[in-house]
Amino acid sequence: MQKLRRKMKPLLRLGRKESIYFMVFCLFIFVVSISLLFVYEKKRLNKEYNTIIEETLTENLHHDVQGLKLSLDSVKKELMVAMNMFEDNQSDELKAFLAHQNQLNPSRRILYQKLEKQTDILQIIPAGTKAELARLREGQIVFSHPIYNEATNGHVINVVAPLMDDGKTHGFLYSQVDLSALLSKHMTNDTYKNVQSSIIDNQGVILYTSESKAAKETGNLYEVFPDLVIGKKDREQIHAMIDDEKKVSSVIFNRKNTSYFVSAMPITINDWYLVLSVRGSDVLLRSATIFKEIVRISIVAILITLSVACIVFLQLLFSNRRLEIEQIRNKRYASRLQAMFSQNNVLSTAIDIKTRRIIDVNDALTNYFGYPREEMIGKEISHFNLVERKVLDVQFEKMKKSSTEFLAVPHRLSDGSIKLLDVSTSVIDDGVEKFLYVILFDSTDREWYRSELFKEKEFLRITLNSIGDGVVTTDNQGRITGLNSVAEKLIGWSTEEVENQYFTDIVHLQNENTGEITSNPIQKVLSTGKTIGLANHTELINRYSEVIPITNSFAPIQSERGKTFGVVMVFHDMRLEKEHHRQIEFLSYYDELTGLFNRKYMENAIVKLAKKQESLAVIMIDVNGLKISNDIFGHETGDLVLKKVATILEETCSSRDLIARWGGDEFVILMKGKLLQDAENLVKQLKDITVFIEGSNLPLSLSFGCACTDSQTSIAMALQDAEKNMYQQKLLNGKSYRNAIISTLLATLYEKSNETEEHSKRLEEYCLAIGQRLQLSSKELDELSLLALLHDIGKVGIDANILKKPSALTDEEWVEMKRHPEVGYRIAQETADLESVADLILAHHERWDGKGYPHQLKGEEIPLACRILSVVDSFDAMTNDRVYRQAMTTEEAVAEIKRSSGTQFDPKIVEHFIHVLEERKE
Template identity: 40%
Template sequence: MKQNDRNFLWKRMAKKKNTGSQEVTMAPKVRKAWRKRLGEADYQEMMVECNSEAMALLVKTAGGWVYCYNNWEHEKMTGFGQKAIRNQSLKTVLGEAYYQVYEKNADWCRESGETILFKGTASWNGEIRERMCRMTPVENDGQDFIVVTELNTKVLKDWMTKNHLATTRFDQMFQTHTATMLLIEPESGRIVDANPAALAFYGYSLEELKTMTIDQINTLSQAAVHDLRQQALAGRQQYFLFPHRLKSGAIRMVDVHASPLELDGQQYLFSVITDATEREQNAAALYREKELHKTTMDAIHDGVITTDAEGNISYLNPAAEQASGWQLADVLGKPFDAIFPICHEYTREPLTGLLAQVLEDGQGQEITVPTVLLNKEGMMIPIETSLAPIRAQNGTISGVVMVFRDITLSREKKRRIEYLSYHDALTGLYNRRFYEQYFSQKEIKLIHPMAFVMGDVNGLKMTNDVFGHAIGDLLLESIAKTIKVGAGSRNQVIRWGGDEFMIVMPGSDLKDAERLVKRIKEKLTDICINGTIEASVSFGMALKKSRDDEPGAVLKKAEEMMYQIKLLESKSMRGTTINALLAALDEKRAETKAHTMRLSDHVMKLADLLALNVEAKNRLILLTMLHDIGKVGIPDHILGKPGSLTDEEWQIMQTHSEIGYRIATNVPELHVVTEEILHHHEKWDGSGYPSGLSGEKIPLNSRILAVVDAYDVMTHDQVYQPARSHEDAIRELRDQAGSQFDPRLVERFINQLSHW
């Protein structure tokens, strides 16, 4: 390096000596220029010379460590210039009492190959000084060197004092602050330190926490917690909401504010933790309350509309949207009165100012006048509605809520309920409640004359038993319609009971009543239900002659007369009903009459062989005629089915014996054969129906009919099978003797056939 350049640098750098920096820095452009001007070796020498720390270079020789170079700071401190210090031993430069520490550390530095730092003492310029010494091993061309840097202890002490003050302040804050604080190693999550507030919060001792990682406290997954620690360390995220588990096992939600912190050259995460459990619980409760409110508003059938303090729409629930035709998105923020005009139902005059009144005086309003709401399509919907103020926490009015109900359906239901309360549901006629309300009116009680007509349907129970209640109801409806038409609009027709009807005839006498009954009876002859059932009604009548006659007493007389007439008509009605049923059976099965005649011939001959008495023979003939009477209640598609019956169809077919039994029980003259009709399909071994009777528990006439009927059915064509030969039928009877049939009767019947 040229001397002029060196002198310039010394002057230039002299101003930097007392700045406290360890190395004089230059701008990159200046450094590059000086490298070019001075050369690489001179530049390196310049960097050493300009360093504010005392530096020297030791070399290992056969005699030990000797100096070979030092910089200007080292020269000032020791008194040895660059030329004077060369080849000088440690003992010469440091003094005999102090060189051994340096020599020992130099040897260790050379052997370990690592930079070391130690405290050393030397006698320089007649003054004993204590310094921090740093030794760094260097090898060049096989020669061992050590770079020695004597660090100024005053600077170090000043830095340590300053750092100690900062550390002390941090420690005081850490230890005394009421907030929970943790110091965490970022990579492993190990808890390095915890303040007393943290110990109190988590319930652990400091020793316990220092053996734990934050993953053992945070209930999130270990991977998730590690990822979030790295984000905090990098400064990408500093706030977190975590669920932390205390020593007691309780889970607390905590706010964590985490920031990177460097202590003694080591990176840590400094976390300030606040218990947020109550806040989060309140937030969750508020959310649940809002959801409950929303769910409630969404679920109720009443329409709900809310506005803000200016009367602009803020909310519609689904019921309001459906009733009005508007969607919330279409009307949000728009004036209520412009979207939902409310009018008087009858005058159609707008009811203005309702919302403004509530906003002004803060009083709720129940709209009592008949009201309609104009929907999106311009249709008027009848509503019941009320308005109430919405108050803020400070008591001010922040809006209005309107609750309304579309009463279109409720009005219709009300009308329907009122109708049903005074009308019979089946026939549509007035009911007994109407009668009571009708005669509760004083003006009605004063009317006279007034004829009362009572009617009772004949044979309804039998119809229900045989054909089912659906057919019975159809018969009642037809009779009710006929009576209603025959009575005209001037008279009141009432369904009095299950099979009873009453006609109230204001201003009419008994002759008028007789003419009305005659007219109705003529019309009833036109009724024929299911091609079989004819309508028959017995009528009785009585007259309210003066205003003093009580309607109840007059009605009772009409009932008494009706029952007398019913007794006279019932016997002929039963005969008519039986004949009608037999005729219906003939129509369902064309072979029934011929079949009955053959059966009658066979059973009478068998009865003679069995020496039955006259009463038993009469019952047997009656049974032969009526045993299949119950088939009138079996659908035609089952009776006439050419193929095999399904299980369901067969179950229906088996009910004909029970239907026949019910028919017979309704006719006193047939009571003698009710049991024989019920059991004519029982089998000797007990596998028959409907009761599973066996052996002689089956009535004798039923057993006789079973054998004869089976033979006749087998030897004549049926819809489901062709006729079989006499021989096949005999074989089948013998095969089934003892199982289906009484074996003694089978043999008697076969013997009888052989004599024909």
Template identity: 35%
Template sequence: MMTPSFYADIVHASPNAFVYFELIKDVNGDVIDGIYEDINPAYECLVGMKKENLVGKKVSELIEPKVLKTLNWLKVGGKIAENLGHEKIDYYSEVTQQFYQVQIFSFEKGHIALSYTDSTTEVLQTYVVQEDLKQTENQLSLILDSTEEAICGIDLKGQCTFLNLSCMELLGIKEESEMVGKQIFDHFTRKISSQEETTVEEEILKKLKKKQKSHSDQAYFRRIDGTIFPVEYFVKPKISKGTLLGGILTFFDNTQRKEKQAEIDHLMYHDSLTGLVNHIKFEKLKSVYDTEKYLPLSIIMGDINGLRRINQHYGHNQGDQLLKTVAKVLSENSPENAHVARYGEDEFSIIMPNTDSMQVFWHVKRIQSAIEKYNRLIDKNQAPINLALGYKTKYNLNFDLQNVINNAQDYMDKQKMLNQDSMRNALLTSIKTTLLARSQFTEEHAERLVTLSKKVGEVMKLSSYQMDELALLAELHDLGKIGIDDAILNKPGKLTDEEMAEMKKHSFIGYQIVKSIQGLDDIALPILHHHERSDGSGYPDGLTREDIPLSSRIISVVDAYDAMTQDRPYRKAMSQEKAIAEIKRNSGTQFDSEIVAFFLQSLEESSKE
């Protein structure tokens, strides 16, 4: 005969919801409420509440009748309980958004049970609740064989003790003897690929021996003929009088659910236009790759300049085609282990595990070369690709990955600022125009400073990020002069002490202007300190040597050299030899001696070209 504990084990192991109530009646004998006596894990999922928060509580205390109609069903169950009968009711759950067939039945007076069965599936509870708890194993077998769920018993060694017809069908066997007494776990795997295959035996038996439940929807099952399909399984320990005898394993073919989930995941995590992963997936990838195993970890950020203008001029179809082309270029020129994402409307991001700064620099160059080639081949009716790129590499796990992304975006913003076709460049152009109109600062002077400072940067082997910062500083270091009175700014003679004090404010004014402008904020401090001197006698803070920003020290030398070698209203230009001698004379006091050495080397190399 089947013991009650074995019967309860099967009910609790099933993924179909089951709940048992003690009925509460009024003085007239009518059912008015019920007390939760027992529920299985599937019922916890159905109502979204834990067993410990339900058992012993009244239905009216916990759930509104309109939600699960439980109180109405209890009243129906009151009549059924008198005759130990059963009744079926169709039901739609707002919690799971799924249709169920609810069976209300009683096998003990004063008590009823509810079984929630998927409306498309015959389940174990449909029949179990109608049978006497003392029925024989043969009677129970008829019930087990009526469900589409595969059910089998296992001992502590993983050997099969019994199985139902659904289990036999999924196994592809015709007789119980082909499986009973044999290892059921020989048919379970973690991976589809045989090279990476691992059984789930250790995981299940380890928990089983600790009297713990097991569940997974990430396993696969191998039939007798060798074919493999995904399964979701549940294992519950079988315990009798405190002694662990084995377990009850239920599982079902998860192919359709996997296919639907894969389709949902693709829609959820991919951009429908480009096919790339989207921002949501990129955030998940950050968590996956932000570990020691994938260091160095590089990030590339890209932004299409003027996409809105392209949509307006060429049409949205052309803009969409451009986005697809950019996605293709980025994918084809990124390493195989990289993930390219559409980060925003006109933004892209690439995460590159195990990629150092030199490697990511090489990939950026490949991308830029591919874009140049594309732009050369298109006709005049097609929009060219204008993509600003920024990148950064994480070497230390303690460095926040979001800061790496922010740095890459800052670098990208600088690229947009330097790009003639970007919207940010319009702001930069406006600022430069105002500066040229208000002071003796000329466009030729700015161009010379950019050229001179870049040559110094090349000798110093500065990064492309530092070179871009240096170019911006060369153009904007005197930006604050737009806030100085014209009489002082354009005075031909020597300034008085008061006028000089006013003039010195221009570095702070420039600092204030750029620090709040995205793409320029990194040159705020270099602008503030470009008049500091190596010996500490400069302004505004009297900084010395390495305390002065590197780009400020470079601009200080090249600006002085250019000023000495160009005509001024109040003096003639010096010769290059005299200017170099003056730079050398002030090395270590006004100028950083190391920067002077690099500057002189850059002049020497330029003279050989």
């Protein structure tokens, strides 16, 4: 350490001396720089702040002038209104106006001054000029010079309006405008303080907002204030400046080594000018900002100077020491490089470029080849390298030009064995000569594994191409690495075309039901490392935009240790299976003959619809006479009829309606979200359609039954009601075998009594006409038709002598006759197809006033169909001959019905019936 210190002393002395000189030089530069910066910054800031002050003064001046003019103009307008009132002799209105105005604005009251003597004018406009007095005599409004007001401790301007009569002034209206609220006085902000306002005219200064007592004086203030900022010459300069520019102007005056900033603007009242002024010493931000700027610049300059000085000093101090350290480091580096070459386990050698002889080898190479170092040095590389001479020449030429790598080059060892080595060469220039630095790696095992891997890969390729499913493999980045032949056929791309392209760019998957693009499944497998399978409803969109339904799965390609190398996708073309499934589904849920839904599908749909609790209208349809058609024309014709009916239903119903073949000749329609009226309207459309038997002009009719679900009626109950209504309508259809029941009963009735078929038909016709006027449903109209035909069916149980007796009945006979509603009720109850009209047959002899039989029902307690039948039956009985009397005329019968309206008959039904008769008459 002492030797090192002795060597370093001259260097330290040299460093200190040079450092002192350098620091003195830096200090000199610093002082000069600070001086120049100070001069420059002062000029720049002065110019900048002069501009800021002038702009803010001008802005405040413009604001004051506008406020002053606005206030004076407003007062002038108010005085003109008051003058007009006075000239129109509206003294009362004038007083009221002045009182109201003064109450609204106490600070700007309008006062009245009567002119009794000439001095009264001078009280209002002191120091008034001859011109101002002349304008007053002419009836013009005059603005006085500023007047000091003791009450407000500020200046005001009187705005005076003369009141004249016959050309003579007899008084004045005047109002005061307070200038203290309108002028910038002693204003202070971030820029300056103590702003003074002045008003000057052609003669001199007439207002100066100073705090001195002399500022309370009026008139020409030059004599009062000899030290005014604005002197006579200044006033002339301001006048000339404003006259030339005709706008606001600013100027800087100097008074006793003090600068003043002045801005002036004409007021256009009495040729006045408003002037704002501020002393340079009252400018607040200038000195503070200059100080901050200089301090900031000084600190930065000092820090920079000290930093540079320290750097130079340290650089000089340690430069020699660093040189010694670098020499030691280079020696260590050279020895380290030699050790790295000789002691490295990698096979290394150095070869002369010109002679191809070995000039150096490391221990690892001699141990590997089994030769001593002395024996290997000086040998040509062909002694160990088994490559043909021509090939070796070509390879060596490549080595001379640039770094080169040769794979699996055969070499012979000392024991005669042959090893495959990878050879990597680099051209090295050590500054004296160039040589080849060669590194060798044993690749014998690798090449063996490569051969085995190739065999396995070929076996795997053959296996994948033999699989009936498509297979796609990717790497860890989701890039495609391979396709089997099935995948190429389905996707439409070959492996060469898509290799190294991203899976999502080639394979497009979507949901069969929603059409949404499936998120990238490759990334899911790579992130989770688990096998996933997409939903069954997945579709593949291939290169040609064909949509192919598939089932698929994605699995990670992993090593035994669980490391993931990629993903394999296996997918199966489901088109044949889908088609087969569709055929099975069609046979399961569709009627093979008509193509409509079958009963099984409809029963499943009813269960689902019942859970939704949605309103539902049900229509049951039956093909009348289909069995007879099959017997006469054959079953093929019957099948054609059913197909025609199915086509008609599909064309007439909406797309939301469910249509099914319920049985052999029955159909069902479920109208989702519809009401009974919607079903009735659809039935009306279907009734207008005629179905003809193929090969003949014979039509087939359809029977309909409607019902609707509600809070108390389930879908199953609605189906039962619709079926019952349909069978009821089949009773009325002459082509239906069920009509044979009615025909048999009516034949018995006609044989025993005086009732005729014509009577029943007339009743049915009239009843239906009234029912249509009342807009009854098809079910209610069918019930009304049955009632018209079967209301007297109970008379089959009454003695025929009583029924055909031409004279009046005895009491016992009348009691027997009154039994026929109950007998008819029991007959209908015992017949399943007539059960719906049993209650109507029982009540068809009830009266509106409650005097009918058998239960003395009254008013609307009587079913509507019975009230209709009662009117129609009475009318028909009166207008047709009976065994016990002659027929009445229509007019007589109508008159009789009107008399019984409200007692025997429902008044509203009577009105409708009379309308029906009038329409038929027309």
